[in-house]
Amino acid sequence: MPDIFKTFRSFLIAGNVLGALHAAPVLAADEKAQDSKAAAASPAPAAPAADDEALLKRGADVALAADCMACHTTKNGKPFAGGLKIATPMGNVISTNITPDPEHGIGKYTEVQFDEAVRHGIRADGVNLYPVMPYVSYAGITDQDMKALYAWFMHRVQPVASTPPETALTFPANVRSAMKVWNMLATSETPETGDSMTFDTLRRGKYLANALEHCGTCHTPRNFMLGEKTDRYLGGAELAGWYAPNITSSKTGGIGDWSEDDIVSYLKTGQAHGRAQAAGSMGEVVSFSTSKLSDPDLHALAAYIKQVPALEDDVDHKPRDSFGQPMNDPDIRTDVPKRIDNLDQMSALQIFDDNCAACHGRNGAGTADHSVPSLFSNSAVGTARPDNLIMVILNGVDRKAGDHHAFMHGFNDKSQVERLSDAEIASLVNFLMEKFGSGSVNVTPEKVAEFRKQ
Ligand code: HEC
Ligand code: HEC
Ligand code: HEC
Structure with missing residues (x-):
């Protein structure tokens, strides 16, 4: 380019x-x-x-x-x-x-x-x-x-x-x-005509999605001249570090198995239980805008998204939220004892136990009230693209919707005791994706270093 x-x-x-x-x-x-x-x-x-x-x-x-x-x-x-x-x-x-x-x-x-x-x-x-x-x-x-x-x-x-x-x-x-x-x-939106408040549900949803919310700017890949690829509408695209997933109606590569209410919940609160959470730029979209939409508008948007033609994904061939199960407790107990004198030699399980388990549970099941999500049945872990998992570990989650503040600190800050090295994050990501996801990645410390620069 x-x-x-x-x-x-x-x-x-x-x-x-x-x-x-x-x-x-x-x-x-x-x-x-x-x-x-x-x-x-x-x-x-x-x-x-x-x-x-x-x-x-x-x-x-x-x-x-x-x-x-x-x-x-x-x-x-x-x-x-x-x-x-x-x-x-x-x-x-x-x-x-x-x-x-x-x-x-x-x-x-x-x-x-x-x-x-x-x-x-x-x-x-x-x-x-x-x-x-x-x-x-x-x-x-x-x-x-x-x-x-x-x-x-x-x-x-x-x-x-x-x-x-x-x-x-x-x-x-x-x-x-x-x-x-x-x-x-650049292809810009064609102006809608008439009174946007009287549009029927799907037209209103389309207006919200394209003119105002511009979902496609992130979720549709671009051609070499930066115009959105219309034949890959909402088919998934890379952002700076993050990946805006395929949100077409494909039941394998997209979100075709989400109900309208799942989509509404995701846009309104940033969470669809057992499916996905909004972090990074999607977290900002939820905080600044979609959490403030009226319920009829959220339903219009969701109804419109649900009927977007299915596009298969290059990488994800099974729903991203369909992977994993709670980890066995004994798994953790029988692991090699901690070498606190040499943190470099901690196993991935120990890194997990030390840094994540306090909130996400030692078995990865999260909290009963879903304020901390499970790591299985979780799109960020189930996708074969490790991008969002790496970015979440580095940058955390910081999203406000209504009175709820979803917050997880990142592990990138030098001044923070919780800082994890590139090697530790790589080993943790490979471990989490194997335990709770598709298991098909091999992230290297060099790759984590690239994400850290984003
Ligand atoms: C994503 C950030 C962003 C959003 C959202 C945004 N703006 Fe802007 N706007 C900018 C920036 C940055 C500039 C200055 C750009 C430049 O200098 O080329 C600008 C310039 C303008 C200007 C030109 C003003 C001048 O300098 O003479 C107008 C008018 C304007 N915006 C109105 C709006 C309105 C109305 C909205 C909401 C419908 C809006 N903007 C939303 C970022 C934004
Ligand atoms: C600024 C870029 C951006 C915009 C605009 C945007 N998204 Fe997203 N979206 C993302 C990113 C990045 C993710 C991944 C977030 C994560 O994993 O924490 C995401 C995730 C999602 C997901 C979860 C998919 C999954 O399987 O995990 C849905 C659903 C979604 N977006 C719908 C929408 C809709 C509908 C709109 C328009 C109202 C929209 N997005 C606008 C960047 C964006
Ligand atoms: C202090 C508590 C806490 C700790 C420690 C913590 N998390 Fe989280 N985590 C959260 C909360 C809260 C959320 C956001 C819930 C939401 O989005 O509604 C979250 C979200 C996530 C998500 C979903 C993000 C997305 O975009 O879908 C993943 C994956 C995750 N955490 C992994 C980890 C890993 C790996 C560690 C250890 C390195 C960790 N967390 C440590 C509380 C924590």
Whole structure:
């Protein structure tokens, strides 16, 4: 892959990790307001939508779910004032102030200019935005939802008079006009038409999945020009270190044996008991967006995902969550005694016993309330790709959904007593996949070192 495409790919991933989606459990907007061309013609702040409560409510819900906040607000910063640094290999892309302040924010944006920025990636001054701003997916947002989003930003967001530092990337990414070429090559969503709140279940699910949640950006592999491979839609793809699995309806390589409720539970809480948990970028998708969707929207999304045509997987030929059983207790007791004087010589079982068993149980069955999952019947361990298991051991789990905080510390931190070496992780992964998974991997310490660098 040419370097420039790699760069753009990493933009997309960086954008996705932070940016998720949309919800929109809202009142139907007033017909008249929708038809009003006035907002487009006049400078924003004076637009007549100011008192159209239904439209503003819809805009608020679109903004919440499309998660504009996640990228455009820093920790402890004012809402939408920008300044968040989003890491890419070419440097940090810094989000801008999108409050309606006329000098520092987007107060002077007309509705048309706002649309150009959000759905097409072109700033008011005609300059191309970096695709960290997920305009490729937002291109699928309906006109009506865009209008509501604009009205809400202009009338309900507090103006903030401050300008975040400017993005300065290294060559070739600093040449913003290069983005024009990329925009022609990347396939963006086709805009939906009509009122997204009145779509039937499958159409609503499709809208959520593609325009707002952009599931495919991570789960669909890309061709050499970075467009998503439409013939491998949701067929599974590599991310930075993580692997977004095949989530098509295949009963062997995908999630065809999951019920609609399993998918809803996974998206709402990050867990489908006895199947999978959401960590890494999927954990962020759940924390920032899908956990906030309404139940009807979650069911629409799940119903849509369930009917996505089955694609077989190159590597997984049996459901990933169908492997393993509790480990026998005696297994542990009869193992060689601990050599605490020489940790390098600990067996995989001892590494497990020392570092994992306190939470996941000595037999690997997790806790009865599922707050700590079992290591068997677990997609991260059952898949023949060790990527997610290695990444979870290195980085842990940190996900919030409702009042629940799913947290497991990682074993990567130098300052932590729990740090595991590359050799220890390799030996542990091979052991866990043999005991609780398909047993078909042989991970080397060198491979773990590569993942540690991600
Ligand atoms: C994944 C992170 C991310 C999400 C989610 C996101 N943005 Fe952005 N946005 C950015 C970044 C980064 C920039 C600046 C890009 C650049 O400098 O090229 C930007 C730029 C913009 C601009 C151009 C402003 C200017 O500088 O003139 C607008 C308008 C905008 N975003 C609106 C939105 C809205 C509305 C949403 C939600 C529907 C949203 N963004 C969601 C990251 C994001
Ligand atoms: C930012 C990238 C990203 C996005 C966007 C994303 N996913 Fe994921 N998804 C992942 C990763 C990575 C995993 C593996 C997580 C793990 O094992 O902890 C995953 C796992 C899953 C799983 C579990 C599959 C299994 O067998 O373990 C399901 C189901 C899923 N995603 C559905 C979705 C849906 C539906 C959407 C859109 C609403 C979506 N994902 C959006 C990255 C993403
Ligand atoms: C302090 C308790 C604790 C310890 C110690 C611990 N875990 Fe976890 N583990 C958790 C929790 C909590 C979760 C997340 C549950 C959830 O996602 O809802 C988790 C999740 C996981 C997952 C599923 C992640 C996914 O993406 O599907 C795996 C695999 C895992 N742990 C393996 C290990 C291994 C291997 C060790 C030892 C090196 C270990 N854990 C140590 C508490 C712990």
